[in-house]
Amino acid sequence: MSLLTFKGGIHPTCCKEFSKDSKIKIIEPPDFIYLYLSQHTGIPSKPVLEKGAEVEIGQKVAKAAGKLSVGLHSPVNGTYMGTVMYPHPLGGMKEAIRIQVNKENSTPFKEKERAKISNIPKQKLINIIKDNGIVGMGGAAFPTYFKLQVPSSKKIKDLIINGVECEPFLTSDYRLMMEKCEEVMKGVDIVRRIINPENVWIAIEANKLDAFEVMKSTSSLFPWANFALLKTKYPQGSEKQLIDAITGRKVPEGGLPFDVNAYVQNVGTAFAIYEAVYLGKPLFERVVTVTGNVRHQSNFLVPIGTPFEYLIKLTEGPIGKISKIINGGPLMGIAQSQISSCVVKGTSGIVVQNETETLKKEPSPCIRCAACVDCCPMNLLPTEMYKHIEMNRLEKAKEMGVLSCMECGSCSYACPANIPLTQQFKIAKSRITKKVN
Amino acid sequence: MLRISPAPHITSKVSTPKIMWSVVAALMPAFIYAVHIFGERVILLTLLSILSAMGSEYVFQKLTKREIRISDGSAVITGILLAFNISPESPWWLPVAGSAFAIFVVKQIFGGIGYNIFNPALAGRAFLTASWPSLMAGNWAPPASGTLSGLPTQAIDGIAQATPLTLLKVNPTESIAQSLNSTYMLKALFIGKVGGCIGETSALLLLIGAFYLFFKKYADWKISLGYIGSVFVFSGILYYLGKTPVIPLFHILSGGVMLGGLFMATDMVTSPVTVKGRWIFGVAGGIICVLIRVWGGYPEGVSYSILIMNMFVPLLDRISEKKIFGR
Numbered sequence: 001m002s003l004l005t006f007k008g009g010i011h012p013t014c015c016k017e018f019s020k021d022s023k024i025k026i027i028e029p030p031d032f033i034y035l036y037l038s039q040h041t042g043i044p045s046k047p048v049l050e051k052g053a054e055v056e057i058g059q060k061v062a063k064a065a066g067k068l069s070v071g072l073h074s075p076v077n078g079t080y081m082g083t084v085m086y087p088h089p090l091g092g093m094k095e096a097i098r099i100q101v102n103k104e105n106s107t108p109f110k111e112k113e114r115a116k117i118s119n120i121p122k123q124k125l126i127n128i129i130k131d132n133g134i135v136g137m138g139g140a141a142f143p144t145y146f147k148l149q150v151p152s153s154k155k156i157k158d159l160i161i162n163g164v165e166c167e168p169f170l171t172s173d174y175r176l177m178m179e180k181c182e183e184v185m186k187g188v189d190i191v192r193r194i195i196n197p198e199n200v201w202i203a204i205e206a207n208k209l210d211a212f213e214v215m216k217s218t219s220s221l222f223p224w225a226n227f228a229l230l231k232t233k234y235p236q237g238s239e240k241q242l243i244d245a246i247t248g249r250k251v252p253e254g255g256l257p258f259d260v261n262a263y264v265q266n267v268g269t270a271f272a273i274y275e276a277v278y279l280g281k282p283l284f285e286r287v288v289t290v291t292g293n294v295r296h297q298s299n300f301l302v303p304i305g306t307p308f309e310y311l312i313k314l315t316e317g318p319i320g321k322i323s324k325i326i327n328g329g330p331l332m333g334i335a336q337s338q339i340s341s342c343v344v345k346g347t348s349g350i351v352v353q354n355e356t357e358t359l360k361k362e363p364s365p366c367i368r369c370a371a372c373v374d375c376c377p378m379n380l381l382p383t384e385m386y387k388h389i390e391m392n393r394l395e396k397a398k399e400m401g402v403l404s405c406m407e408c409g410s411c412s413y414a415c416p417a418n419i420p421l422t423q424q425f426k427i428a429k430s431r432i433t434k435k436v437n
Numbered sequence: 438m439l440r441i442s443p444a445p446h447i448t449s450k451v452s453t454p455k456i457m458w459s460v461v462a463a464l465m466p467a468f469i470y471a472v473h474i475f476g477e478r479v480i481l482l483t484l485l486s487i488l489s490a491m492g493s494e495y496v497f498q499k500l501t502k503r504e505i506r507i508s509d510g511s512a513v514i515t516g517i518l519l520a521f522n523i524s525p526e527s528p529w530w531l532p533v534a535g536s537a538f539a540i541f542v543v544k545q546i547f548g549g550i551g552y553n554i555f556n557p558a559l560a561g562r563a564f565l566t567a568s569w570p571s572l573m574a575g576n577w578a579p580p581a582s583g584t585l586s587g588l589p590t591q592a593i594d595g596i597a598q599a600t601p602l603t604l605l606k607v608n609p610t611e612s613i614a615q616s617l618n619s620t621y622m623l624k625a626l627f628i629g630k631v632g633g634c635i636g637e638t639s640a641l642l643l644l645i646g647a648f649y650l651f652f653k654k655y656a657d658w659k660i661s662l663g664y665i666g667s668v669f670v671f672s673g674i675l676y677y678l679g680k681t682p683v684i685p686l687f688h689i690l691s692g693g694v695m696l697g698g699l700f701m702a703t704d705m706v707t708s709p710v711t712v713k714g715r716w717i718f719g720v721a722g723g724i725i726c727v728l729i730r731v732w733g734g735y736p737e738g739v740s741y742s743i744l745i746m747n748m749f750v751p752l753l754d755r756i757s758e759k760k761i762f763g764r
Contacts, residue, residue, distance in 0.1 A: 365551035370710040409445030
């Protein structure tokens, strides 16, 4: 069987074996939970409680504020302590709700089971998804209810469920597929009912063959599902590359998946949708892989708002001195300035690196080896664009497609001269878009 | 204190020095064989060439107060390739002068590694050919257990005094063409039982080194296939039309086609970055090489063909831009 894929890409060591066999472990909550008001794309949530109020697990503590926004729910029983400025995993200090965890009263969330969903109308399903604060869990944290409202002019032909997890180290989606395959598929079923696609694809990379088989074993229950095995290559899980690999259609420059009649949703999001619709459970916890240079790399079911430091301690700590903590995978993740940053809805993993892994490599002149040109999944010419940006020719860089750069990091990864290509493009993109505004 | 830096947080293990030193390693089979057939003088000439290249680079970088980069291996490659392009009978100062020119004028004045337009070793060779033509074109030695022409001495009177390509240029009679096209001759060229420059004798050993680089992706096979393939096809057409008396297989195995097509045209710095550009670069280079061999004044056209194509690299990159995803 030939594996589906896209043109370009890189082959970093996958490093998934560290945490791949660690089953999702439920953890004791920390003493304090910090829920950032801004942890999704769009307008920050608005706190709804008075300082000192008692909160229950699953209770809404902040509401959606505006057209593109979702609310926040407490992952614990505890006391609402108001808001504080706290280091955000995506950078800077951000306003966060502080909840003191009531350790005496740690009752689990009371599920309100719903057996049948076929009679629930579409709009009601979307409202449930919105009310339960669900956002894309692959990292972008885009409010799911908003994405599900596909313009009526766009018919969705292919719904693709993204179980690719192409970032090295991360195994949270993998564990979810291994342990909760039926629940994930039920979540997919809900998405399917809302957007009514012609085909449903469950996309999994070839290095997770066991997860592929497990997911496929549900096919008698979900006969509408197709299972696509993809070549192990980074960034196979990127939306545009995934659509291209499976359907052969390319999302136009500056366009969205529905422009080519496709819709992509992450497996973690599908699971969260299942929990919201079937169990009435809001998104207040998620699977997080804590891995890299720690003693016991693990997959934890983490209350949103748990400090990274607490999770690293649960792995029985780092081996040696911590040099870098990454929110997300090593290719697109963000290095933390504070160990006290807390898990957000989009945190799929925490990667800890030691000093030898983070040695700064000095850039040297480009030798025109074209490694960046060959691996760019957007088919750009990174080395040439870099030179134009260096000369302050932003117009030329734009013409060469710098705005199409999705900052996947492949070029910087591949560059033998350690030139910070991705970083340069990131800066250029923000300069160009600022000029436009 | 946590270290913060922009993504990505991991990089591949490939580095500029690693690529360069791998090229040096890939040239070793041909080098060792050259020592075997031409004697220890090859070691002396190659070492002097390398030392001159590295020394020139050091002096230039010191004088211009730049970072000293002589250990990245690129000057070593230039030194070896320049030595590969001269006769094993050359005087000791010839590679010294050639490498110094290659590094000073061709590489460093243009900005050092990554910025030079021309392949330094080839431009160094062109400089030597222009300055000391007799040393570069008529100072040959036969290999151990072989002849300069690659043919048995008794085959045709007197021809043992010239390399195969010189024979072809100077005296292309039918009987000579016949012996050049013989299986005996082709075998001699393939294995390397023939006279010529230090590094261009054995097609087989050059191919072994090059395949290692192709496998590691430190050289692009498309340039080599484009170059050698187009020499083959174009010379084949001319052979068919009666413009060249020798068969295409002789053309690709003789002279510097293998050395140039495998190791000089594939120089990353002086070749295009796009796939399409690389194909054009290789194919056009091969055609120019045959044009020089068949109608030009020199017996060999490899070095000039690549130098000419070097000039077109910025243009090729520009006209062969890739189609952006979704545009």
